[in-house]
Amino acid sequence: MKQKMTIKQIAQTLGVSISTVSKALNDSHEISEKTKAKIQAFAKENNYKPNTNAVNLKNRSSKTIGMIIPNMLNHFFAQVFSGAEKVANERGYKIITCVTNESYQKEAETMEMLSNGSIDGFVLSIAEETQMKKKYSHFKEAIEQGTPIVMFDRVTDAVDCDKIITDDFDGSYHATDHLTKLQCKNIAFLSTLGDLNIGKYRYNGYIEALADNNIPFNKELVIDLTNVYYKEYPKLIAPLLKKHGVDGVIATNEASAISAINVAKEQGLSIPEDISIIGFSNGVLSRHSSPKLTTVSQHGELIGKTAVNKLIDKLERKDSPNTTTVIKTSLVERNSTKKYIHLHG
Amino acid sequence: MKQKMTIKQIAQTLGVSISTVSKALNDSHEISEKTKAKIQAFAKENNYKPNTNAVNLKNRSSKTIGMIIPNMLNHFFAQVFSGAEKVANERGYKIITCVTNESYQKEAETMEMLSNGSIDGFVLSIAEETQMKKKYSHFKEAIEQGTPIVMFDRVTDAVDCDKIITDDFDGSYHATDHLTKLQCKNIAFLSTLGDLNIGKYRYNGYIEALADNNIPFNKELVIDLTNVYYKEYPKLIAPLLKKHGVDGVIATNEASAISAINVAKEQGLSIPEDISIIGFSNGVLSRHSSPKLTTVSQHGELIGKTAVNKLIDKLERKDSPNTTTVIKTSLVERNSTKKYIHLHG
DNA sequence: TTGAAAGCGCTAACAA
DNA sequence: TTGTTAGCGCTTTCAA
Numbered sequence: 186m187k188q189k190m191t192i193k194q195i196a197q198t199l200g201v202s203i204s205t206v207s208k209a210l211n212d213s214h215e216i217s218e219k220t221k222a223k224i225q226a227f228a229k230e231n232n233y234k235p236n237t238n239a240v241n242l243k244n245r246s247s248k249t250i251g252m253i254i255p256n257m258l259n260h261f262f263a264q265v266f267s268g269a270e271k272v273a274n275e276r277g278y279k280i281i282t283c284v285t286n287e288s289y290q291k292e293a294e295t296m297e298m299l300s301n302g303s304i305d306g307f308v309l310s311i312a313e314e315t316q317m318k319k320k321y322s323h324f325k326e327a328i329e330q331g332t333p334i335v336m337f338d339r340v341t342d343a344v345d346c347d348k349i350i351t352d353d354f355d356g357s358y359h360a361t362d363h364l365t366k367l368q369c370k371n372i373a374f375l376s377t378l379g380d381l382n383i384g385k386y387r388y389n390g391y392i393e394a395l396a397d398n399n400i401p402f403n404k405e406l407v408i409d410l411t412n413v414y415y416k417e418y419p420k421l422i423a424p425l426l427k428k429h430g431v432d433g434v435i436a437t438n439e440a441s442a443i444s445a446i447n448v449a450k451e452q453g454l455s456i457p458e459d460i461s462i463i464g465f466s467n468g469v470l471s472r473h474s475s476p477k478l479t480t481v482s483q484h485g486e487l488i489g490k491t492a493v494n495k496l497i498d499k500l501e502r503k504d505s506p507n508t509t510t511v512i513k514t515s516l517v518e519r520n521s522t523k524k525y526i527h528l529h530g
Numbered sequence: 531m532k533q534k535m536t537i538k539q540i541a542q543t544l545g546v547s548i549s550t551v552s553k554a555l556n557d558s559h560e561i562s563e564k565t566k567a568k569i570q571a572f573a574k575e576n577n578y579k580p581n582t583n584a585v586n587l588k589n590r591s592s593k594t595i596g597m598i599i600p601n602m603l604n605h606f607f608a609q610v611f612s613g614a615e616k617v618a619n620e621r622g623y624k625i626i627t628c629v630t631n632e633s634y635q636k637e638a639e640t641m642e643m644l645s646n647g648s649i650d651g652f653v654l655s656i657a658e659e660t661q662m663k664k665k666y667s668h669f670k671e672a673i674e675q676g677t678p679i680v681m682f683d684r685v686t687d688a689v690d691c692d693k694i695i696t697d698d699f700d701g702s703y704h705a706t707d708h709l710t711k712l713q714c715k716n717i718a719f720l721s722t723l724g725d726l727n728i729g730k731y732r733y734n735g736y737i738e739a740l741a742d743n744n745i746p747f748n749k750e751l752v753i754d755l756t757n758v759y760y761k762e763y764p765k766l767i768a769p770l771l772k773k774h775g776v777d778g779v780i781a782t783n784e785a786s787a788i789s790a791i792n793v794a795k796e797q798g799l800s801i802p803e804d805i806s807i808i809g810f811s812n813g814v815l816s817r818h819s820s821p822k823l824t825t826v827s828q829h830g831e832l833i834g835k836t837a838v839n840k841l842i843d844k845l846e847r848k849d850s851p852n853t854t855t856v857i858k859t860s861l862v863e864r865n866s867t868k869k870y871i872h873l874h875g
Numbered sequence: 876t877t878g879a880a881a882g883c884g885c886t887a888a889c890a891a
Numbered sequence: 892t893t894g895t896t897a898g899c900g901c902t903t904t905c906a907a
Binding site: 234284 | 534577579580581582583584586587592594601602603605608609611612615616619624625626627628629642643644645646647648671675676760785788789791792795814815817818819820
């Protein structure tokens with residue numbers, strides 16, 4: 186195993202001082218072209234790489250972002266991560282990723298662990314338990330200690346920081362509105378997001394779109410699937426569809442939307458002729474179901490990219506004020522909804 | 531913004547020396563219980579956290595693992611990551627993750643960038659381009675420089691390091707064999723893995739299982755879907771099923787298996803009565819298709835856990851020899867294959 | 876039981 | 892243009 190090359194070694198071998206080497210490697214104008222060339226060539230040849238820890242210690246920065254994600258198996262978060270990683274890399278940053286599995290404790294511990302020079306800032310989405318318990322002091326402390334945070338998707342008003350959010354209300358409103366334009370009258374709402382704010386926003390969008398289209402709200406058409414195992418979805422969705430002549434469905438996640446598709450088919454309903462179905466989160470399931478699912482796309486990658494860009498901007502010029510960026514959702518029309526025909530202009 | 535607490539500050543405020551503080555915080559026996567208590571209490575109160583970079587610099591280790599993954603949107607890799615992250619955390623390690631998007635250059639650059647104290651070792655799965663070009667020197671260099679590597683899933687004989695692999699041959703053999711036991715005679719093979727070794731192993735397993743069951747191999751039943759966009763799958767799968775009376779399918783990924791299901795249904799075939807379908811990678815799609823897909827599970831999480839455990843073991847006692855661990859696949863029977871009835875004992 | 880001092884690898888102000 | 896030196900925050904040897 187080869188010893189790792191250091192500046193000191195280079196200096197000794199080449200008979201110059203340590204600082205000369207340092208400056209030469211950083212392409213300083215203080216050093217003559219000749220020595221620079223010599224030192225750089227030697228460094229390259231010997232595969233010299235500056236020790237990150239030493240550089241970080243000196244510069245008081247790590248060029249590393251701490252990314253805290255509730256669950257990497259959730260395709261939406263994997264999309265956000267992918268976007269984040271891409272931008273971070275382009276801008277010369279690394280990403281340390283932690284998964285909370287929705288646990289408050291894991292979230293708090295992770296932040297604690299990383300807030301000591303390991304990372305320069307956080308990009309995170311709040312764990313469900315944290316949001317339920319409304320325990321936000323770990324975020325506030327980090328910010329107070331000078332570690333900036335960019336929250337995405339699952340955010341809270343209780344913490345003053347940069348935020349990248351989906352227009353959950355609008356997305357849901359628009360999807361519901363779309364169904365009414367398709368002449369749906371009995372639109373069901375499948376809720377899977379429990380205590381999360383974004384779940385409430387989606388629900389409100391649904392309610393308001395109904396109201397604006399003069400469709401009476403029917404409590405029976407709303408079912409809560411939070412904490413229900415996906416295999417049990419059909420048991421709850423089947424009676425809903427059967428009893429109420431449901432002709433439209435808004436689902437807050439993909440899995441429940443797919444389940445609705447399968448249940449509808451089993452009940453002999455034609456999709457989209459008899460019933461139109463829209464799900465949130467434009468993930469893999471939507472693209473492979475039969476019929477393919479119309480979804481409200483949240484643009485996960487873009488959210489990730491935007492979040493990292495914002496964090497790095499903040500790191501590189503400290504003063505910038507906190508902002509909240511809304512990434513518009515868009516309705517990706519596939520085959521689980523009728524085509525909307527515009528009747529002349 | 532509060533200043534960050536350092537050992538030096540603690541020492542000054544408490545009127546003791548820096549080394550006393552250091553020792554007290556590390557619970558050294560050299561320090562009296564009284565001073566220890568005082569210092570520890572003060573540190574806790576003031577939210578002292580040792581600076582990671584300083585500690586790393588001193589200890590020549592970062593307690594960080596570099597994880598290099600071809601694509602986080604691939605559910606299998608997300609599973610591996612999840613398992614890896616869990617174990618790393620339990621054992622006090624952090625994970626810096628990079629995504630290669632199958633690019634050789636990204637892979638090499640990433641390793642270069644991290645091999646300087648940022649990480650203590652790598653856990654990685656080889657990018658497709660790398661495997662195609664057979665350019666493995668970046669791996670060898672890292673190892674030579676003293677940075678251990680654990681490869682998983684996509685590995686190569688050309689590099690001597692620890693490896694965690696799936697028994698692709700056995701998994702495929704077993705799946706094919708299972709179909710023959712179900713009385714399938716015309717078993718198609720959908721290949722999606724291009725130049726990857728694991729694709730070849732799966733193919734060989736299929737071939738050998740056919741031979742062992744005295745089923746003549748029919749070249750026409752094998753189609754290559756590598757680099758075919760998933761939306762185009764049906765165009766290639768439809769004629770295959772139609773022409774050859776296919777009654778069994780082995781697919782090397784989920785998406786093509788799901789596509790086979792959808793095509794079969796469109797052709798009026800009953801699943802599993804008329805045709806049985808098995809796909810590799812036990813991911814989300816399998817659980818939400820209709821009928822649910824029987825899959826060869828690779829136990830992604832376990833692979834991730836095993837890989838990280840092996841790496842940390844190696845880091846903590848240098849001498850251990852390189853090993854290759856095979857994680858057995860298992861056939862997860864769902865509804866796309868007939869139930870196998872054991873005819874008396 | 877406590878403290879002084881060297882050093883991890885690097886940067887940068889200042890001196891030569 | 893080059894070198895000396897101090898110091899980033901911490902650990903650890905050795906001396907007190």
